[in-house]
Amino acid sequence: MLKNTSVGVTDLMKSYGERTVLNGVSLHVRRGGRTVVLGPNGAGKSTLLEIISTLRSPTSGTVVVEGHDVVTDTRAVRRLIGLAPQSNALDPLATPLEVLGFQGAALGLGTRTARRRSRELVELFRLGDHQNTRIAKLSGGTRRKVDLAVALVGSPSLIVLDEPTTGLDPLARMDFWDELKRLSSDAGSRTLLISTQDLHEAEVLATDIVVLRDGKVIAHDSPDALKSLVGDRTLTLTLDTLESTDRLIEATLAGFRPESGEPTTVRLALPRDPAVLRAALDDIGTVAASVEQMRLAGPSLDDVFAALATG
Numbered sequence: 001m002l003k004n005t006s007v008g009v010t011d012l013m014k015s016y017g018e019r020t021v022l023n024g025v026s027l028h029v030r031r032g033g034r035t036v037v038l039g040p041n042g043a044g045k046s047t048l049l050e051i052i053s054t055l056r057s058p059t060s061g062t063v064v065v066e067g068h069d070v071v072t073d074t075r076a077v078r079r080l081i082g083l084a085p086q087s088n089a090l091d092p093l094a095t096p097l098e099v100l101g102f103q104g105a106a107l108g109l110g111t112r113t114a115r116r117r118s119r120e121l122v123e124l125f126r127l128g129d130h131q132n133t134r135i136a137k138l139s140g141g142t143r144r145k146v147d148l149a150v151a152l153v154g155s156p157s158l159i160v161l162d163e164p165t166t167g168l169d170p171l172a173r174m175d176f177w178d179e180l181k182r183l184s185s186d187a188g189s190r191t192l193l194i195s196t197q198d199l200h201e202a203e204v205l206a207t208d209i210v211v212l213r214d215g216k217v218i219a220h221d222s223p224d225a226l227k228s229l230v231g232d233r234t235l236t237l238t239l240d241t242l243e244s245t246d247r248l249i250e251a252t253l254a255g256f257r258p259e260s261g262e263p264t265t266v267r268l269a270l271p272r273d274p275a276v277l278r279a280a281l282d283d284i285g286t287v288a289a290s291v292e293q294m295r296l297a298g299p300s301l302d303d304v305f306a307a308l309a310t311g
C-alpha cells in the first residue's frame with residue numbers, strides 16, 4: 001500500500017449474475033484529496049463506492065481502505081468510513097439530534113461522547129434551528145446536511161458520498177460544496193470520495209478525477225491534466241438564426257456541435273492539431289455573415305467527459 005494512498009483497488013470485478021458491472025478496476029485514491037468519480041449512467045460508480053464502503057462484496061479482486069481489506073477486515077473499514085449513500089435512509093420520524101445519537105450508539109461511542117459529537121456536528125452544519133424537527137419536515141438541502149453529519153459521527157478518515165447534491169437547489173449546493181471543502185482542508189489527511197453526474201460539481205470539488213466507463217477506469221488524473229488531454233481550448237460561436245446554425249452543424253468540417261440549451265450556439269473542442277483550426281476557419285467562413293459572437297475558452301470537464309465517457 002502506497003504511503004499517500006487512502007484506498008487501493010486492485011483488479012476489482014463485480015458481476016450481477018451474467019452481467020459484469022466492474023471489469024478489472026484498479027486505482028489508488030489519494031489520501032487527503034477529494035476524488036470525484038464520473039461516468040455515464042450504469043458505468044458502475046455506485047457499485048464501486050458500495051464495495052469500498054463494505055455494502056457490497058466484490059466478485060474478485062482486492063480493496064484496501066487505510067490498510068484494511070474490505071472483505072477480511074470489514075469492521076475496521078466501517079470504523080474508518082463515513083458514508084452518505086445515494087438514497088436517503090434516515091428515519092423520517094426522528095429528529096436530526098436523535099439520528100446523530102443513534103449513529104453514535106451504533107458506532108459504540110457511549111452516551112456522553114455520542115451526545116457531544118452530535119452537538120458538534122449540529123454546530124458544524126448550522127443545523128441548530130432544525131435539530132429538534134422531524135426529518136420528514138426538513139427541506140431536501142437540510143436533510144442532505146443531516147446525511148453528511150451522520151457520515152461524520154465517527155470522525156472518519158474517509159468520507160464516501162454518492163451523488164451528494166442531487167435534488168438540492170443551487171444555493172444549498174454551493175453551501176454544501178463549501179462545507180465539503182472545509183471538511184477536507186480542516187483535517188489534512190481526511191479523504192473524500194464522491195460520485196456525481198454533475199460536471200460543475202466535479203469542477204468545483206475535485207482535486208482528482210476518475211472516469212469510469214463500462215466498468216473500467218478510463219482516466220484518472222487531476223482536472224487540469226485531464227483537460228489538457230482533450231485539447232487546449234473550446235471555440236464557441238453564436239449565430240443570428242437557427243437556419244444558419246443548422247447549416248453549419250450539418251456541413252461542419254471541424255466538428256462543431258450544438259451547445260445544449262442554446263439553440264443558435266455551437267462549440268468545438270480545439271486540439272493542438274492546426275488542421276482542425278483551419279477546418280474551423282473554413283466552417284466559419286461559410287456562415288460569416290451570420291456570426292454574432294465568437295469566444296475562445298480553456299477546455300472544461302464537459303469536453304473531457306464528452307471525449308472520454310462516450311468516445
Ligand SMILES: Nc1ncnc2c1ncn2[C@@H]1O[C@H](COP(=O)(O)OP(=O)(O)OP(=O)(O)O)[C@@H](O)[C@H]1O
Pocket residue numbers: 016021039040041042043044045046047048197
Ligand atoms: N443489485 C443489482 N442487481 C443487478 N444489477 C445491478 C444491481 N445493482 C446495480 N446493477 C446494475 O449495475 C450497473 C451499474 O450500476 P451502478 O449503480 O453501479 O452504476 P452508476 O454508474 O452508479 O449509475 P448511475 O449514474 O445511473 O447511478 C447498472 O447497469 C445497474 O443496472
